[in-house]
Amino acid sequence: MESNKNFVLGVFDDEEVLLHAVEKVRDKGVKIHEVYSPFPVHGLDEALGYKKTRLPIAAFIFGMTGTSLALIMQIWMLGYDWPMIIGGKNFASLPPFIPVTFELTVLLSALGMVATFMIVSDMKPYRWPQQFDLRSTDDKHIMAIDLATNKIAKDDIGAILKESGAQEVNDKNF
Amino acid sequence: MQVSSSLRESLITGGKTVGDVSEDICRQVEGKPTKLWWMAFGVSLVLLGFGVYTMSMTLWNGIGMWGLNKTVGWAWDITNFVWWVGIGHAGTLISAILLLFRQKWRMSINRAAEAMTIFAVICAATFPLIHMGRLWLGFYWALPLPNAFGSLWVNFNSPLLWDVFAISTYFTVSLVFWYIGLIPDFAVIRDRAVRMGNNTRAIIYNALSFGWQGGAKTWMRYESVALILAGLSTPLVLSVHTIVSMDFATSVVPGWHTTIFPPYFVAGAIFSGFAMVLTLLLITRKLFRLEDYITIYHVELMNIIIIVTGSIVGIAYITEFFIAWYGQVPAEQYAFINRATGPYWWAYWSMMTCNVISPQLFWFKKIRTSLVATFVLSIIVNIGMWFERFVIIVTSLHRDYLPSSWSMFYPTMYDVGEYVLTFGFFFAAFLLFAKFFPVINMAEVKSIIKSSSEKKH
Numbered sequence: 001m002e003s004n005k006n007f008v009l010g011v012f013d014d015e016e017v018l019l020h021a022v023e024k025v026r027d028k029g030v031k032i033h034e035v036y037s038p039f040p041v042h043g044l045d046e047a048l049g050y051k052k053t054r055l056p057i058a059a060f061i062f063g064m065t066g067t068s069l070a071l072i073m074q075i076w077m078l079g080y081d082w083p084m085i086i087g088g089k090n091f092a093s094l095p096p097f098i099p100v101t102f103e104l105t106v107l108l109s110a111l112g113m114v115a116t117f118m119i120v121s122d123m124k125p126y127r128w129p130q131q132f133d134l135r136s137t138d139d140k141h142i143m144a145i146d147l148a149t150n151k152i153a154k155d156d157i158g159a160i161l162k163e164s165g166a167q168e169v170n171d172k173n174f
Numbered sequence: 175m176q177v178s179s180s181l182r183e184s185l186i187t188g189g190k191t192v193g194d195v196s197e198d199i200c201r202q203v204e205g206k207p208t209k210l211w212w213m214a215f216g217v218s219l220v221l222l223g224f225g226v227y228t229m230s231m232t233l234w235n236g237i238g239m240w241g242l243n244k245t246v247g248w249a250w251d252i253t254n255f256v257w258w259v260g261i262g263h264a265g266t267l268i269s270a271i272l273l274l275f276r277q278k279w280r281m282s283i284n285r286a287a288e289a290m291t292i293f294a295v296i297c298a299a300t301f302p303l304i305h306m307g308r309l310w311l312g313f314y315w316a317l318p319l320p321n322a323f324g325s326l327w328v329n330f331n332s333p334l335l336w337d338v339f340a341i342s343t344y345f346t347v348s349l350v351f352w353y354i355g356l357i358p359d360f361a362v363i364r365d366r367a368v369r370m371g372n373n374t375r376a377i378i379y380n381a382l383s384f385g386w387q388g389g390a391k392t393w394m395r396y397e398s399v400a401l402i403l404a405g406l407s408t409p410l411v412l413s414v415h416t417i418v419s420m421d422f423a424t425s426v427v428p429g430w431h432t433t434i435f436p437p438y439f440v441a442g443a444i445f446s447g448f449a450m451v452l453t454l455l456l457i458t459r460k461l462f463r464l465e466d467y468i469t470i471y472h473v474e475l476m477n478i479i480i481i482v483t484g485s486i487v488g489i490a491y492i493t494e495f496f497i498a499w500y501g502q503v504p505a506e507q508y509a510f511i512n513r514a515t516g517p518y519w520w521a522y523w524s525m526m527t528c529n530v531i532s533p534q535l536f537w538f539k540k541i542r543t544s545l546v547a548t549f550v551l552s553i554i555v556n557i558g559m560w561f562e563r564f565v566i567i568v569t570s571l572h573r574d575y576l577p578s579s580w581s582m583f584y585p586t587m588y589d590v591g592e593y594v595l596t597f598g599f600f601f602a603a604f605l606l607f608a609k610f611f612p613v614i615n616m617a618e619v620k621s622i623i624k625s626s627s628e629k630k631h
Contacts, residue, residue, distance in 0.1 A: 013192075034389040034390060034391065035389065035390045036387060036388045036389055036390075037388055037390065037393060038192065038196075038358075038362070038388065038616075038617065038620055039192075039358075039393075039616075039617040039618070039620040039621040040393040040394075040396065040397050040617070040621060041390070041393070041621075044390045044393070044394075045390055045391070045393075045394040048390055048391075050390070050391055050394060053394055053395045053398045055395055055398045055399060055402070056398060056402060059402050059406075073318065074330045077318060077327040077330070078327060078329075078330055078331075081325060081327065082324065082325060082326060082327055084329075086329060086331050087331070089331065093331075096330060096331040097330055099333075099336040099339065099340065099413065099417055100330055100335070100336060100339045102409075102413060103336075103339040103340050103343040103410075103413070104339065104343070106343055106347060106406050106409070106410050107343040107346060107347065109402075109406055110346075110347045110350055110351075110403060110406050111346070111350065113399060113402060113403075114350050114354065114399060114403075117395055117396070117399045118384065120395070121391075121392045121395060121396075122385075123357075123384035123385055123386065124384060124385055125380075125381035125382070125384055125385070126381065126385075127384070127385035128380060128385060129380075129385045129386070129387040130387070131365070131368075131387075134365040134368055134369055135365075136365075136387075136388055137196075137358070137361045137362045137364075137365045137386075137388055138192075138193060138196045138362060138365065138366070139191065139192035139193040139196065139620075
């Protein structure tokens, strides 16, 4: 990450005020870098104009992979590789294979989706996050605005933030 | 926009603010453990020590150390296994099923209940593992691994093998679900540690939180992951006890061979699980002064679930008896008459008293809102549910097809010791969890505090 990144931070403590502020700030043409919150705020992703996450699709694909692998494994092992007579039933009969197929579907779907989530969100145990304000995990919502991506002057952004209900407006340089 | 009904009691009492939540929950993690905690931990370690001794003796000498005989080949081990797995179910019910039903009261109890699930499943898994005798060969017996017998594969037609897959999937998915919930809360502790200047703690909790930052985009993905995990866990938890019940139901032993087993076992699992959640939470609430987060209202709602599931279990007992009579199979009829009046009558009637009669006391509001009564009844329910499994397993087996093989089961010190082992592990693990991890899901509790603050405006 390049040095000398300058941010303006708006500090909010009410999620309703924050949601309206996000809309107002974006209406004025200010680009928001990201909003950091101590808990999920419903409607914030839409207010920020984020596209819906495609993680459910990932979960479905991983789940289908689990289903196929489980069926292939069981049918191949008991049907072709070493067929055995168990209770006089067909070598590869579907009903008794359903429980294991179901479990592996769930297992791969869950693990695959969570791994995808961790990768796309860049979550690593050794990564120290870019901390704008330590209170953003406690009780404050922090709206970070990157000055490099905005043409509006810093003081004007500060004024817009104040006007839309920010409790404090701070600077943060990395 | 959140709407809160004025008719409902507030979920979090004491007029807490968002900042208070971080303070109250992180205090446990940051401070030194209390004397009471050390005492409880010490007792758990003593139990664990005794258990490890008996387990080592069993592994060294073989499972002949147990009281099993040719007729009763399954007894305490499988009873304890089913009992522990059942207990785990309440955690998933609270975290997954209640999330899908948007029940907000689950928010201050889900973390501890999920931790309970994970430790209970580990306790459960020890029994079939030890029962394999030569544990170190278990991989080849239980998992489809290529082996030297020309690759003789495991039998996918067997419910015991389904169990291997069900329990390990259940454990893994529950662990992931629990951990995903913990990630934002570890970040709270990390940021507090940075402010306090405690670098070691900051680095450890940052690693645990995977560098969590709490940006809106991450929260959006996070919520989607939590919802899908809940959607996956819901059928998973139902499948686990269904498959456990099939260990019995797919056999031809009178008393086991019934189609009612899957729903009956799932209801029983939730019943005993909620009782264990109450036992643990009432202690945790006292130990860590969480009275404002785990309120009487929470206790009351859990007690209502106990009435519902307890009544389902009661109806299942009566249905089994009725069907045995109605089905006109002499062996089935004998099995049930023998349960109630045979040599194990005391186990049967303990089960009936603890599981069918005692939860009905919760119909009285005074009893279901009393902490002492709830605590006592939660333990009684768990004793009853242990007896349920014992009755199903041992009374069905001890009258074999040949009367000359009829026998009784007497536990040895080693049977008891391995049950004690799991208690030692369970409580030690729970105490460590409660000390080092945030016991209440702070992020979720904070999100419901805001909606109640709307009343002020």
